[in-house]
Amino acid sequence: MNEIRNTRSPQSIAIIGCGNMGLTYARSFRQYGLCTAEQLLLVEKSAEQRAQPELHQLGQLTQGPGERLRHCQIVVLAVKPQDFAALAPELSPYLQPDQVLLSIMAGITMSRISDSLQQPLIVRAMPNLPARIGMGMTAFAALPEVDRGHLHMAETLLNTTGRAVFLEDESLLDAVTAVSGSGPAYFFYFVQEMVQAAVEMGLDEATARVLVKQTMLGSYHLLNQSEEGPAELIRSVSSRGGTTEAAFLAFSEGRLGEVLRNGLQRAESRARELSGAL
Numbered sequence: 001m002n003e004i005r006n007t008r009s010p011q012s013i014a015i016i017g018c019g020n021m022g023l024t025y026a027r028s029f030r031q032y033g034l035c036t037a038e039q040l041l042l043v044e045k046s047a048e049q050r051a052q053p054e055l056h057q058l059g060q061l062t063q064g065p066g067e068r069l070r071h072c073q074i075v076v077l078a079v080k081p082q083d084f085a086a087l088a089p090e091l092s093p094y095l096q097p098d099q100v101l102l103s104i105m106a107g108i109t110m111s112r113i114s115d116s117l118q119q120p121l122i123v124r125a126m127p128n129l130p131a132r133i134g135m136g137m138t139a140f141a142a143l144p145e146v147d148r149g150h151l152h153m154a155e156t157l158l159n160t161t162g163r164a165v166f167l168e169d170e171s172l173l174d175a176v177t178a179v180s181g182s183g184p185a186y187f188f189y190f191v192q193e194m195v196q197a198a199v200e201m202g203l204d205e206a207t208a209r210v211l212v213k214q215t216m217l218g219s220y221h222l223l224n225q226s227e228e229g230p231a232e233l234i235r236s237v238s239s240r241g242g243t244t245e246a247a248f249l250a251f252s253e254g255r256l257g258e259v260l261r262n263g264l265q266r267a268e269s270r271a272r273e274l275s276g277a278l
């Protein structure tokens, strides 16, 4: 187990909403030794979710916010965005002005959180699904009242699920949602289509999956370790009149690059639209 406790680690953390993401954070905070089970307050409304033995081992599990919440330095908001309106009045009586509220709720702006809860210290983060295995990508922004120490504390927490980058401009979180938030789904789609093509060429599905997944893994590491960017690496695989060039000809006839960029732009507009509607 890695030990990353340091002076920037909070002593006591609350997680409100322990579904997919809340549970991921609870596991990660404990795994990295950021808090003990006594220092982790888990607030979960769903009886079904509360019946999970793992939640009882990870922290102090309760059905609703209560007095213990006052003693937490950082409060992670991990309920669905549509549940925030109902949560706010339940939470407000127990919040203290020096607590940092770290929201991962998609689309809910920091000013909305600050106004609803009458709290000044808000950090808003957009994680993605690989956070579940500690390989997530998170971008986060903060209100100006959040000082450097608070930001480091939030970053330390977010880093337990992968990498985290700070954005000065909160509105860029819509682009982040389109790129890294939805990104894993685009990747899974590529894998699915490549496996399908391989099967249509006569490979059995298990072999097709190994070929595609290992190709993705190897290509990722090569890109990551290489001085060259994607364009140069594409050239390294291609030769004039060869197979890769034949594939790229079909991609360009189908305007694949343009289709992809359009898809991401549409995801970004949808993120903005949803944020306005919440």
Ligand SMILES: NC(=O)c1ccc[n+]([C@@H]2O[C@H](COP(=O)([O-])OP(=O)(O)OC[C@H]3O[C@@H](n4cnc5c(N)ncnc54)[C@H](OP(=O)(O)O)[C@@H]3O)[C@@H](O)[C@H]2O)c1
Pocket (backbone or CB within 6 Å): 016, 017, 018, 019, 020, 021, 022, 043, 044, 045, 046, 047, 049, 063, 064, 078, 079, 080, 081, 083, 086, 087, 090, 104, 105, 106, 126, 127, 128, 129, 181
């Ligand atoms: N999943 C992702 O990949 C992902 C990525 C980026 C951001 N996010 C954000 O992460 C947040 C959580 O997503 P999720 O997938 O973890 O949702 P989830 O699995 O539905 O978990 C939310 C949990 O919060 C509980 N809850 C609702 N209201 C509550 C309250 N007042 N007090 C305590 N608990 C309450 C829910 O119980 P009930 O089921 O009974 O309502 C549910 O168990 C969302 O805001 C989402 O936008 C998720």
